[in-house]
Amino acid sequence: LKNPNFFKSVDIVARCNPIQKLRIVESLKRAGELVVVTGDGVNDVPALKAADIGVAMGLRGTRSAREVSSIILTDDNFSTIVNAIREGKQLFENLRMSFKYLLLIHIPFVLTAAIIPLLGYPLLYLPIHVVWLELIIHPTALFAFQQDAKQGPRRQELTTRKSFFNRSDLVIILGIGLGLTIILVLFYISAVAEGQDVAHGRAKAMALLSFWSAGIVVALTRGRTITAKLIIVITSLMTIVLIQSSLMDKILHLTPLHFMDWAKVCAIVLCFVIGLKISRSSI
Structure with missing residues (x-):
């Protein structure tokens, strides 16, 4: 012994x-x-x-x-022990995905809010835009990742972790967050430099961040639950309606986007979603 x-x-x-x-x-x-x-x-x-x-x-x-x-x-x-362990691991995984979502969405959100004024450009986010994004972020973090043991990953995918994020997780989160931050800054600056009004640049940034929120849910949950699917659809539709509606121009200080603007937004989000899914499957 x-x-x-x-x-x-x-x-x-x-x-x-x-x-x-x-x-x-x-x-x-x-x-x-x-x-x-x-x-x-x-x-x-x-x-x-x-x-x-x-x-x-x-x-x-x-x-x-x-x-x-x-x-x-x-x-x-004794089978109760097995079920309890599986549910505990699934709860931990739900919390981990929720915190990963919060980091992936807040890194570009917070950094662009600070960097753009420091570069001498007008504020990217007005108070109404912050409220808009937080109304998307908080319900998504609370409800989109609540998978139970039956809906969640297979038994072999629920591994035991000693910490929320390992080094690979942090590198991926920081890399994607910084990459999206750079694109958001370039989106906004290019819109202002091309002679378009600030409202147009804000609309492109808001569309990109809102669609990115839905994209993170797609990458992390794969749409396993009804709640996740509803959040993806509602976020996407709400973003399109609020930006394209002429009735909301004066309230939101945005201008409707052109087809090519939406195509660029969707292409960028799709690339980051694919990158997040590939990196998630490899760690």
């Missing part, structure tokens, strides 16, 4: 007494394993207490076993 490699060749250890169970747990922990112990009797108490996670039977388990355990199964069904 003192040899950490002992259990690599052992699948079952039978007829153990309480001390032997405890030693097995301690040996596995020394080997760097995450140890979960299930039990229902007094003889399981030392191992339950020493394990990283102790799971006691709620119906037939003794009081001492329940008191030292981290989790109590009310139905005494």
Whole structure:
């Protein structure tokens, strides 16, 4: 039991007494394993207490076993443990996708809001535009990534992570965020330099950011849930209506976009979505 490699060749250890169970747990922990112990009797108490996670039977388990355990199964069904682990991993993945979305949308949003005035150009986002984007961002972050264990990725795709984002995740998020920031800045500056009014440049930037929000949802969720599909459709349609509507010109300080403007926006978003999906599948 003192040899950490002992259990690599052992699948079952039978007829153990309480001390032997405890030693097995301690040996596995020394080997760097995450140890979960299930039990229902007094003889399981030392191992339950020493394990990283102790799971006691709620119906037939003794009081001492329940008191030292981290989790109590009310139905005494071992499959409940498997389902709970899967749901926990899916919840973690939902939170991770939500935070990834917030970073991917806020990096170009915040950077362009700061960079463009520093370059001497008029403000890109007026208060009404900030409200518009936040009305898209917050509902999307809250509802678009709420997949349950049945709707989410397959069992083998739900890997255990020690942190929200590893180095590859951060490089991808920063790379895509900075790339979109550069394109947004060029979009706006080119519109102003070509003699078009500031409202036209703002309209191009708002269309790009709004469509990018929907594109992130496509890349991260693949449209698995009805909520994600609704958010993608509503965001896209709302963006087109608000920008192209002549009734909203004075309120939003935007001018309708031409067909080529929309084509450029869609092409840029599509390229970033494909890049995000490829990078996501490779990490």
